Amino acid sequence: MSAVRSPVVMPEDHWPAVARLAALLATEKARVVAPNGESLALPEPVCGLFRDALALLGAGRGVALCPYDAQLTTRQAAVLLNVSRQYLVRLLDNRRIPYEVVGTHRRIRVTDAIRLKAARDRHRRRTIARMSSEHAALYE
Secondary structure (H helix, E strand, C coil): CCCCCCCECCCHHHHHHHHHHHHHHHHCCCEEECCCCCEEECCHHHHHHHHHHHHHHHCCCCECCCCCCCEECHHHHHHHHCCCHHHHHHHHHCCCCCCEEECCEEEEEHHHHHHHHHHHHHHHHHHHHHHHHHHHHHCC
């Protein structure tokens, strides 16, 4: 399995069925039935993962799966962060994101990229809230 799979996006005509499956997993103890008829109960953490993925897919959002300790190429990390590769390289050069060098290539841990994305999102939300309150204060 590769470190990061391309996102899966469900076609719109599949959304209702996928959302229904997510709802079923929320209320029923899930079991997998193999082609030979053997049945196996899914452990709750696996059900939770399926539930979350199906809920997102059923809402028309894309889902990608990668190991928690995966390392990304600069291109993959740039896609995850929704920035250009050149901008990401500047972040790496400025030590905003830790990275490792493998051969001659930089590798970024998924967890570090997600941590930066979360911090960036929090900063954006705070900035928008501050600007909103400043704007509202102008019209009081």
